Amino acid sequence: MTAVLVIEDDDRIRLALLLALEEEGYTAHGAANAEEGLRRQRQDPADNVLVDLMLPGLDGFECIRQLRRDDDVPIVVVSARDDTHDIVAALEAGADDYLVKPVAIKELSARLRALRRRGRAVVTPAAVQVFGDLEISADAGEVRRAGRTVAVTRTEFRLLCELAQHAGKVLSRQQLLQRVWGYDTGDERLVDVHVGRLRQKIEEDPGNPRHLVTLRGLGYKLQR
Amino acid sequence: MTAVLVIEDDDRIRLALLLALEEEGYTAHGAANAEEGLRRQRQDPADNVLVDLMLPGLDGFECIRQLRRDDDVPIVVVSARDDTHDIVAALEAGADDYLVKPVAIKELSARLRALRRRGRAVVTPAAVQVFGDLEISADAGEVRRAGRTVAVTRTEFRLLCELAQHAGKVLSRQQLLQRVWGYDTGDERLVDVHVGRLRQKIEEDPGNPRHLVTLRGLGYKLQR
DNA sequence: GGCCGCATGACAGTTGTGTGACAAATCCGC
DNA sequence: GCGGATTTGTCACACAACTGTCATGCGGCC
Numbered sequence: 350m351t352a353v354l355v356i357e358d359d360d361r362i363r364l365a366l367l368l369a370l371e372e373e374g375y376t377a378h379g380a381a382n383a384e385e386g387l388r389r390q391r392q393d394p395a396d397n398v399l400v401d402l403m404l405p406g407l408d409g410f411e412c413i414r415q416l417r418r419d420d421d422v423p424i425v426v427v428s429a430r431d432d433t434h435d436i437v438a439a440l441e442a443g444a445d446d447y448l449v450k451p452v453a454i455k456e457l458s459a460r461l462r463a464l465r466r467r468g469r470a471v472v473t474p475a476a477v478q479v480f481g482d483l484e485i486s487a488d489a490g491e492v493r494r495a496g497r498t499v500a501v502t503r504t505e506f507r508l509l510c511e512l513a514q515h516a517g518k519v520l521s522r523q524q525l526l527q528r529v530w531g532y533d534t535g536d537e538r539l540v541d542v543h544v545g546r547l548r549q550k551i552e553e554d555p556g557n558p559r560h561l562v563t564l565r566g567l568g569y570k571l572q573r
Numbered sequence: 574m575t576a577v578l579v580i581e582d583d584d585r586i587r588l589a590l591l592l593a594l595e596e597e598g599y600t601a602h603g604a605a606n607a608e609e610g611l612r613r614q615r616q617d618p619a620d621n622v623l624v625d626l627m628l629p630g631l632d633g634f635e636c637i638r639q640l641r642r643d644d645d646v647p648i649v650v651v652s653a654r655d656d657t658h659d660i661v662a663a664l665e666a667g668a669d670d671y672l673v674k675p676v677a678i679k680e681l682s683a684r685l686r687a688l689r690r691r692g693r694a695v696v697t698p699a700a701v702q703v704f705g706d707l708e709i710s711a712d713a714g715e716v717r718r719a720g721r722t723v724a725v726t727r728t729e730f731r732l733l734c735e736l737a738q739h740a741g742k743v744l745s746r747q748q749l750l751q752r753v754w755g756y757d758t759g760d761e762r763l764v765d766v767h768v769g770r771l772r773q774k775i776e777e778d779p780g781n782p783r784h785l786v787t788l789r790g791l792g793y794k795l796q797r
Numbered sequence: 798g799g800c801c802g803c804a805t806g807a808c809a810g811t812t813g814t815g816t817g818a819c820a821a822a823t824c825c826g827c
Numbered sequence: 828g829c830g831g832a833t834t835t836g837t838c839a840c841a842c843a844a845c846t847g848t849c850a851t852g853c854g855g856c857c
Contacts, residue, residue, distance in 0.1 A: 352757075393757060394748060421739070423691075433677040440683040445691060446670065453657040459664040467647075467669060467691055490743040490788040502845055503790030503813095538803090539847060545804060556804085565802065565855075726834055762814090763836060769815060780815090789813065789844070 352376045353461070354395035356386035356412060357427070358404050362450070366399065366427070369454040375461075383407035387415055394420060397461050400444070402428040402435060410442045417443035418476065418487075423464040427452055478513050481573045483551055483560050485513050492551060499550045504529070508543055509551070512561065512571035521568035544569055575689070576600045578619035580610035580636060581651070582628050586674070590623065590651070593678040599685075607631035611639055618644060621685050624668070626652040626659060634666045641667035647688040651676055702737050704784050704797045707775055709737050718775055728753070729771045732764075736785065736795035745792040768793055 353375045357363040363379045370377040378395065380386035383404050390398060398416060402409035413424055423446075426439045431449040439447050446460050477486045484493040487510055492501050501509065507529045512520060520528075522537035530539070544563075548555040561571055577599045581587040587603045594601040602619065604610035607628050614622060622640060626633035637648055647670075650663045655673040663671050670684055701710045708717040711734055716725050725733065731753045736744060744752075746761035754763070768787075772779040785795055 394751060433680050436677075436680045437683040440687045445687055453660075456657050456660045456664075459661040463664045463669055464691075467688075488742040489794065490791045504846070506791070536848080538849090541803060542805085542847075545806095548804095563803070728835070760837075762838085765814060766816085766836075772815095787814070 351397070351461075351465070352378070352395040353397045353399060354378050354380065354386060354390055355399045356380045356383060356404065356409075357399070357401040358382055359401070362401075370458075373454060373458045375458075383409070383412035383415075386412060390416060390420065390422070394422060396422065396465065398422050398424045399427050399457075400424060402426060402430060402439065410438060413439065413442040413444050423461070425457070425460065425464070427457075478516075480513070480516070480560050480571060482553075485509060494551050494553075501547065501550055504543055505547045505550070508540075509547060509571070512569065516571050516573075519564050519567045519570045524568070540569070574600050575621070575685075576602070576619040577621045577623060577685070578602050578604065578610060578614055579623045580604045580607060580628065580633075581623070581625040582606055583625070586625075590676075594682075597678060597682045599682075607633070607636035607639075610636060614640060614646070615643065618646065620646065620689065622646055622648045623651050623681075624648060626650060626654060626663065634662060637663065637666040637668050647685070649681070649684065649688070651681075702740070704737070704740070704795060706777075707784050709733060711737075716775060718777075723774045725771065725774055728767060729774070732767055733771060733775070733795070736793065739794075741794065741796050743788050743791045743794045748792070764793070 351374075353370050355363055355366050355370070355377060357366065357379070358381050360381070363381070367377040367379050378389060380389050384407060386398070386400070387407075389395075400409050400412055400416075404412065407415075409426065409428070413426070416422065416424060424444045426436075426444045426447040427450060428435065428439075428447065429450045436447045445464055448457060448460070476488055477484050479485075482495045484491075486492075490506065492499050492506070492509065508525065511525060511528050522540040525540050526532045526535050526537065544561060545555075548558050548561055552558045552560060560573070561569060563569055575598075577594050579587055579590050579594070579601060581590065581603070582605050584605070587605070591601040591603050602613065604613050608631060610622070610624070611631075613619075624633050624636055624640075628636065631639075633650065633652070637650070640646065640648060648668045650668045650671040651674060652659065652663075652671065653674045660671045669688055672681060672684070701708060701712075703709075706719045708715075710716075714730060716723050716730065716733065732749065735749060735752050746764040749764050750756045750759050750761065768785060769779075772782050772785055776782045776784060784797070785793060787793055
């Protein structure tokens, strides 16, 4: 069974697409905005994703880019705008096809089939973030220091990724607790402990950290 | 350098496309009818083929089918007819995309790029992947370790292929359940068991896997 | 000097993973 | 169809790794 995720803010259009897709034999799920769509796709990846370009909050282009980071899923843009600039930008962002509303469901279905036939993307090397002698690859779930892979635990990895995502910026313990652990409240010392453990692994001299630095009274930040 | 073959009987349009493509940095060749196009592609395969639907003699649909028989080359239809039936028929025949004339060259170029990015044709025709002393032949359904063929079951093979397709990247148990078993939900331990069995067969020291490694809390990945 | 924030080591409870056993399902030659 | 062999999925258990809490001590800062 082929699953399709439809990210579209207009309720009427979304429902119409979902119904039409199910009519065509797909399992279809909807999301009303980019954030919800991304979460869904992470939790339970569909085989195809349909994205509208004009979304509240995170826009379609950014949504495509983030989808592409995690996944090779075929992405089809379904937009009201028939404009070469938009089409090119969407394809460059990582979309595989672009359809202008209103779409004929038979065409959509045929295009989805053509995309699946072509299969998943060629094995692309995992994306890597570099901080001096420190390399982080979210895809590969890997951290390297001076070329050597170091084993970090899941929590440490999440913490590191969160810091890397906001490289150079201070993140308070509260923010980290929230984003890494999902705690709205809790003991901030917990962050210290894990930062300490992380330093043991990724810093040359853990007592004198160069990448994962403390900003007294503010929090931590990751830098080159 | 990327080569494109344009099969189009209207001289003016063909020349315009060839010029525009060269402007975009492609090497472009033309053919005025299907027979000539097929011959050219056999003799000196291009990386992409553009086909008009209305051709003298052999028509575009048949041309696509014959191209597809020999080759996985990405095929884009460029036609004056904006009709769902034609679009669906062309895609079913084996085309990868369908553009309605007049085409914006920037859009065409972006679509060609998107296709190549995805194309299995361009990169993995042999479909034998090598991971150090481990070889996986997707076509032949064979797995070899250190030159010796090892017998793996169908499930194990699919699991291995899925991991190989995303070589070097972590796949969560959820993703594997979804992609290998098609389960939307289910016991993740199932994945563990099959990974364990696979290791017995493909790893030199199954207790100390070098290729099929666990990333605690994240999932599994296949590496060199 | 005293206070506060941070680093660190130890520890117990929890979680995640590997593995062997087993029964159901499937395959296959006859 | 039939019976044996293979494959598949479930379960339980053991073990190792990880997590969060706490206590202690150090060092900067007012």
